[in-house]
Amino acid sequence: MSAGATETRACAQPAISDADFERFRDFFYRKTGIYFEDSKRYFVDKRLLERMRATGHDSFRSYFTFMRFQASGEELQRLIDLMTVNETYFFREDYQFRCLVGPVLDEVLERKRPGDPVRIWSIPCSTGEEPYSIAIWLLEHWPPIERVDVEILASDIDTQALARAREGVYGRRSVQRLPKALLTKYFEPLPDGRWRIVRELREAVDFRRVNLSDPADTRPYRRIDVIFCRNLLIYFDDASRRQAAEVFYDALNPGGFVFLGHSESMSRISSLFRVRRFEEAVAYQKPV
Numbered sequence: 001m002s003a004g005a006t007e008t009r010a011c012a013q014p015a016i017s018d019a020d021f022e023r024f025r026d027f028f029y030r031k032t033g034i035y036f037e038d039s040k041r042y043f044v045d046k047r048l049l050e051r052m053r054a055t056g057h058d059s060f061r062s063y064f065t066f067m068r069f070q071a072s073g074e075e076l077q078r079l080i081d082l083m084t085v086n087e088t089y090f091f092r093e094d095y096q097f098r099c100l101v102g103p104v105l106d107e108v109l110e111r112k113r114p115g116d117p118v119r120i121w122s123i124p125c126s127t128g129e130e131p132y133s134i135a136i137w138l139l140e141h142w143p144p145i146e147r148v149d150v151e152i153l154a155s156d157i158d159t160q161a162l163a164r165a166r167e168g169v170y171g172r173r174s175v176q177r178l179p180k181a182l183l184t185k186y187f188e189p190l191p192d193g194r195w196r197i198v199r200e201l202r203e204a205v206d207f208r209r210v211n212l213s214d215p216a217d218t219r220p221y222r223r224i225d226v227i228f229c230r231n232l233l234i235y236f237d238d239a240s241r242r243q244a245a246e247v248f249y250d251a252l253n254p255g256g257f258v259f260l261g262h263s264e265s266m267s268r269i270s271s272l273f274r275v276r277r278f279e280e281a282v283a284y285q286k287p288v
Contacts, residue, residue, distance in 0.1 A: 016045050020060040024048065027068070032080060032157060033213035033240035047082045051075070081160045088129045090136075090170075091177045093230065096259045097133065099280035100226060101142040104257050108225045109144065111255050111288075117149040120226045121251065123210060125154035128165030129174055130228060131205045132197055136186055153221065155210035162207050168197035212244055221251045231261035233269070245270035248286075255288040 016024075021041060029035045036044050048060065055075065057063035067075045091097070100120075108118060122131040131154035138145050156162050171194050175183055187195040210217040212232070227248050233241050248258050249272045258273065259281070260266060266273050266284040273284035 016048055016060050020064075021045065024060075024064065027064075028079075028083065029237075029240075031076070031213070032211060033243065034083070034235045035237040035240065044083070047079070051079055051082065077159055081158045084124075084156075084158045084161075088126045089174045089177060090129045090133050092129065092133070093262060094133070094137075094177075096228070096230075096281045096283075097137040098141075099278050099283065100134070100259075101137055102280065103278050104226060104283060105142060105144070107255065108257075109148070111253070112148075115149075117151050118226075119151045119153065119224045120228070121221060121224045122152070122154045122228045123212065124156040124158070124229075124232050125162075125165060125207065126156060126158070127161045127170075127174075128154065128168060128197075128205070128207070129170070130154075130230070131165075131207075132168070132201055134228070135201050135204055136182060140182070152205045153224075154205050154207045155221075156207075157209065157211050159209055162209060165205075165207050166202065168202045169194050170197070171195075212247060213240065218247045218251065221247075223253055224251045225253055225256050227252065227256070227258045229258060229260060231264070233260065233264050238269075241269040245272055249273070252286040254286060256286045258284040258286075260284070 021044065024044070025036050048063070051067075052058070052060070052063045055063060055066065057066060067079065070076070105118065112118070120131075120134060122134065125131050131152050135152055138150060154165065156165075169190065170187075175187065175195055183195065186201060187197055190196055210221075212218060229244070229248065233244060236244065245266060249270075252258070257276070258266060267275055272286070274287055276283045276285050
């Protein structure tokens with residue numbers, strides 16, 4: 001073999017075969033409920049190769065064995081962080097927030113005893129724009145906030161996104177839809193042009209890592225009144241969507257509500273919920 005051929009082989013990228021891709025796809029699906037279609041092949045391969053290089057593995061088989069059996073699970077979490085998409089901004093699909101502070105919370109309060117908290121769960125919360133948006137909408141548009149205790153729970157499978165959410169620092173794109181008055185009221189400008197949400201709001205949201213496909217993670221979430229799960233189920237297959245619906249059903253109080261993304265529908269997933277068509281938005285309600 002010539003020196004040139006040897007050099008070419010040494011510099012070649014490790015290959016991920018069709019069988020490797022399917023093996024990884026099945027494993028990742030079992031762990032997270034997220035199913036990668038064939039159209040996502042380039043996206044998946046690129047991130048697998050990135051982690052293979054970072055961990056010093058020159059074959060998929062070697063990396064896959066290392067990742068699966070690592071006792072700490074750190075590499076699997078790094079891969080999950082890479083494979084999940086965090087695309088969000090403040091006041092996204094804000095018509096649902098208008099519905100929340102209107103008829104939805106009106107109904108929730110009717111079933112509350114004096115002193116009972118209202119509990120709202122944002123999953124996946126990504127880098128925090130959604131739960132912080134909920135907090136701002138409540139403060140600005142829901143008068144009962146003065147007398148009712150509200151707990152905002154926020155969770156995601158991506159630990160890097162959660163770290164950014166807790167930090168509460170955002171660039172111009174994330175805050176572009178915020179009215180200037182709210183930006184100056186609830187954020188502090190930073191020297192680099194970014195904005196940091198005020199400490200009171202950072203402390204008002206409870207951020208935790210949760211894998212929606214892991215019963216041990218979701219079991220503590222009970223007595224919830226409203227769930228926001230927007231633009232996650234589009235990444236699931238039918239079985240994972242049904243499982244998610246069952247998780248939400250178990251987590252909600254009777255009469256509790258679920259908001260999904262604009263392209264998602266609980267009616268096509270599960271018969272557990274009643275469709276509620278409000279003037280502002282569609283929500284899905286657990287029967288009383």
